[in-house]
Amino acid sequence: MSTKDTVWPEGVARHVLPSVDSTMNEAARLAPGLSGSTWIFARVQTAARGRRGRAWRAPEGNFSATLVMRPEGGLAQAALYSFVAALALEAALSHVAGPHARLAIKWPNDVLLDGGKVAGILLETLGQGAQLKLAIGIGVNLAHTPAPDTLESGAMVPVSLLEQTGMRVTPDDFLPMLARAFAHYDQQFRDYGFDAIRNAWLARAARLGEQITARVGGQTHHGIFETIDHSGALILREQQGTRAIAAADIFF
Known part of the structure; x- marks a missing residue:
């Protein structure tokens, strides 16, 4: 791995945990004491969750992290960070998997690889008013996929980066790639507004026009x-x- 791959974005903190119930739960516990953007990363989650409280299987070797940040524009723009996060996640996965990987973003919060779900994003707001913060939870199947009997009826077929591409990357190595990609798109959002993010997202959207x-x-x-x-x-x-x-x- 090159030095560039491990560069950490300036002004962003991180908490690295060997194990936690859920990085989203840990984000809620830590958020009141955090003064700036902070990644909360765990090598193992024992009670991970996705949208609407659904279980998210997170075996060791897969990626689990939550970014806590103060959304620009407050509550009105907090939901737009789902698109910022999706672009960052697609960019980080593309960096690992190479230019020929068939990646796409499924509205509103999944990243697809070869038509299967490789990653998901969950947004939750914490606090209110001047204390409002946003927790962006990200889970990626780097090495493993959930067992079929754990999936909801009608759920997209899950895939893993390793199975689809043969590329092996550890969660510890993936974290700085994702953090750097998020910092890039976050800066675009702050400098140029949602139009820039929207156009980039649409260029990567799954089933657009279908x-x-x-x-x-x-x-x-x-x-x-x-x-x-x-x-x-x-x-x-x-x-x-x-x-x-x-x-x-x-x-x-």
């Missing part, structure tokens, strides 16, 4: 994935017109 299914609560919508708007909502073109969807489970 038929998808969106499940919102008890409702199911079918249509063409047209774009995302300036709030990050998915724009679905149905027979009767376009629909903006702020949150949903997406199926291909």
Whole structure:
């Protein structure tokens, strides 16, 4: 690994733990005492979780970390950091897997490799007002995939970086790559606004311009994935017109 791969972004702290229940839980515990952006990294998570409290299997050898930061623009822009994080994660994985890896970003918060889910992102806000912070949890299947019987019905097939590409990278080595990529896209967001992030994200979006299914609560919508708007909502073109969807489970 080159020296560049291990460079840590200036002004960003990190806490490295051998084991923890969940890096998101640890983020909530530490957040009140953190003064700046901080990565919380654990080699093992014993009670990892994903969106809506769903279990996230995180065996040793896979990557688990949470970034705690103060979102620019406060609560109104906190959700847009999902796209910043997805771009950073795709960039870090591309750096490891090489230019021929088939990577894409699935709205709103998954990264795909060869059409399977290799990584997920979870956002939670902590505190409020002047104390508002954002926790961005990231899990990556670097070496292992979850057992089929642990998956939800209809869930995307999971894949691992090692199985798909033969590339082996440790979580400790992956952390600085991801931290550096996030710092890059975060600076773009701060300097140029969401337009720059949105354009970069759309260039990497899975199934853009194709038929998808969106499940919102008890409702199911079918249509063409047209774009995302300036709030990050998915724009679905149905027979009767376009629909903006702020949150949903997406199926291909």
